[in-house]
Amino acid sequence: MVTSVMPTYGRIDIAFERGEGPYLYSTDGRRFLDFATGIATNSLGHAHPKLAKAIADQAAKLMHVSNLYRIPEQEALADKLVATSFADTVFFCNSGAEALEGSIKVARRYQFHVGQPHRTKVICCNHAFHGRTLGTLSATDKEAYREGFGPRVQGFTHVAFGNLNEMRDAAAADDAAAILVEPVQGEGGIFVAPPEYLQALREIADEFGLMLVFDEVQCGMGRTGKLWAHEWSGIVPDIMATAKGLGGGFPVGAVMASEKAASGMKPGLHGSTYGGNPLAMVAAKTVVDIVSEPSFLEHVVKTSESLRDQLKKLVAKHPGVIEEVRGSGFLMGLKCVVPAGDLQTALREKGLLTVGAGENVLRVLPPLTIEESHVSEAVGLIDAACAGLARHAA
Numbered sequence: 001m002v003t004s005v006m007p008t009y010g011r012i013d014i015a016f017e018r019g020e021g022p023y024l025y026s027t028d029g030r031r032f033l034d035f036a037t038g039i040a041t042n043s044l045g046h047a048h049p050k051l052a053k054a055i056a057d058q059a060a061k062l063m064h065v066s067n068l069y070r071i072p073e074q075e076a077l078a079d080k081l082v083a084t085s086f087a088d089t090v091f092f093c094n095s096g097a098e099a100l101e102g103s104i105k106v107a108r109r110y111q112f113h114v115g116q117p118h119r120t121k122v123i124c125c126n127h128a129f130h131g132r133t134l135g136t137l138s139a140t141d142k143e144a145y146r147e148g149f150g151p152r153v154q155g156f157t158h159v160a161f162g163n164l165n166e167m168r169d170a171a172a173a174d175d176a177a178a179i180l181v182e183p184v185q186g187e188g189g190i191f192v193a194p195p196e197y198l199q200a201l202r203e204i205a206d207e208f209g210l211m212l213v214f215d216e217v218q219c220g221m222g223r224t225g226k227l228w229a230h231e232w233s234g235i236v237p238d239i240m241a242t243a244k245g246l247g248g249g250f251p252v253g254a255v256m257a258s259e260k261a262a263s264g265m266k267p268g269l270h271g272s273t274y275g276g277n278p279l280a281m282v283a284a285k286t287v288v289d290i291v292s293e294p295s296f297l298e299h300v301v302k303t304s305e306s307l308r309d310q311l312k313k314l315v316a317k318h319p320g321v322i323e324e325v326r327g328s329g330f331l332m333g334l335k336c337v338v339p340a341g342d343l344q345t346a347l348r349e350k351g352l353l354t355v356g357a358g359e360n361v362l363r364v365l366p367p368l369t370i371e372e373s374h375v376s377e378a379v380g381l382i383d384a385a386c387a388g389l390a391r392h393a394a
């Protein structure tokens with residue numbers, strides 16, 4: 001008999017009742033160090049006092065009014081995002097997939113607006129993950145996610161991530177509208193786009209009149225140690241989708257765009273009933289105010305470098321279990337020699353939560369707020385789990 005919750009997930013048999021900072025406490029009384037953070041989402045850890053208070057205070061005043069009216073909390077967050085990014089204007093939604101859908105619409109509408117309505121094709125990369133809606137599934141590079149869900153949405157093509165010749169050829173096509181790339185690929189297996197690659201994408205987009213769209217749903221909001229991951233490359237996109245870490249656990253997403261990119265948008269062309277409601281806006285504003293502080297981002301760089309250095313030593317110590325540390329900042333991956341799921345289970349049994357990714361990679365996604373003591377604690381647990389698996393394999 002089917003469960004009352006539709007069985008769309010393979011779930012681990014643990015439930016949590018509360019969290020505090022980087023720790024989660026399960027209903028059966030165990031404590032876990034949470035280096036999964038709800039998939040790169042609880043950027044400030046759990047039950048952050050400022051975030052919890054901002055949400056509680058706002059909930060007691062006003063949660064939702066709809067976009068029929070002005071929403072001052074929305075204007076305040078948009079101002080803040082504009083002030084701290086390339087963007088001139090922001091559309092708010094409730095999830096990553098919606099932020100991608102909105103980004104794709106803005107990009108196509110730009111082409112329509114400048115008299116190129118035949119330009120609709122979005123060039124994506126292999127290993128890409130952009131979401132589970134029908135549109136974003138077609139941008140995602142995973143056939144298994146699409147099987148049985150009817151015809152693919154037209155207007156997407158894929159090239160090899162990092163391959164500029166393939167990208168150039170695709171961009172030269174008459175119908176090309178936009179390039180859509182994750183500056184650090186997450187679900188696909190933690191692949192960091194080299195700065196030169198992103199710089200070349202900017203040039204290609206400019207040469208052929210395409211919109212450059214970045215998906216920073218996972219790699220944005222401070223996770224790499226810059227507020228936006230593309231800042232490491234020195235170039236800017238025309239449009240960017242963000243979500244996950246933006247609300248620190250509260251569901252919220254955003255489409256950020258330059259004035260030029262958004263020039264085709266006007267009232268009535270896009271919308272979301274919940275999008276940008278006062279509760280979500282206050283939550284996200286609290287997170288952005290904290291994460292965008294230079295000292296906060298410096299802390300992310302420093303602590304993540306320490307974790308990376310220590311994980312590299314574990315790779316050298318346990319070559320039969322893990323073979324590489326990948327990623328940028330706290331968007332890290334351990335490329336496994338043993339099945340990544342085995343390491344994930346061994347770590348969980350020792351009290352450390354992580355997340356799987358493609359290509360037999362285990363994602364290590366701590367809250368951005370962790371201290372050196374949490375790094376040491378995690379490294380100790382990973383060392384012990386690897387030693388256990390190595391013994392088992394021998």
Ligand SMILES: *Cc1c(COP(=O)(O)O)cnc(C)c1O
Pocket residue numbers: 095096097098100129130131132182186187215216217218219243244
């Ligand atoms: C998670 C993710 C999405 C989809 O976000 P949802 O909130 O699950 O819809 C899109 N792009 C990237 C890069 C992601 O990591």
